[in-house]
Amino acid sequence: MSADENYTGLSYTKLNIMRYLALFITSFIFWLLLTWSVEPGSVVVGLAVAGITTFFFGKYYFKNVAKFIQLHRYYWFIIYLFIFIWECIKANFDVAYRVLHPKMPIKPGIVRVPLTLKSPFARAMLANSITMTPGTIAVDIVKDNIYVHWIYISSEDPVEYTAKVSGRFEDYIKKIFD
Helix, strand or coil, X not given: CCHHHHHHCCCHHHHHHHHHHHHHHHHHHHHHHHHCCCCHHHHHHHHXXXXXXXXXXXXXXXXXXXXXXXXXXXXXXXXXXXHHHHHHHHHHHHHHHHHHCCCCCCECEEEEEECCCCXXXXXXXXXXXXXXXXXXXXXXXXXXXXXXXXXXXXXXXXHHHHHHHXXXXXXXXXXXXX
């Protein structure tokens, strides 16, 4: 009996069907977002692409499908999007200030940020969130640490720079993906 079966009470067959269905729906939504079209031809092609993707790659994705059907994770994901957008806006202004300032006040370096996230997907999401925020780039994940190149190291205190680099992201990513 798998962990999913214990968690949901569903049989392996039902969980397997849900895994494929989750990938099909996700692939189709991704197609719609890429094409930004709901014309019949585009929808038919999207359904075909989602079906082919699911057929070939379904066994590799959504190992813990029970998380996929928990609605509270979608709530936290929407909140996370707003926080991520806000942090990106703040970081853009910070980087613009540093670039436009006559003395260019930068103090670059690499900091080691301890991780509390366990799943590889959650860690990848955090690394991508950090990298997509201007002024920081996730360099590597080694064991339970992520190494981040930061344009301005404002503190030598690990607790303080951890809060600045990954603080709010990690809390919400844990609620969504871990």
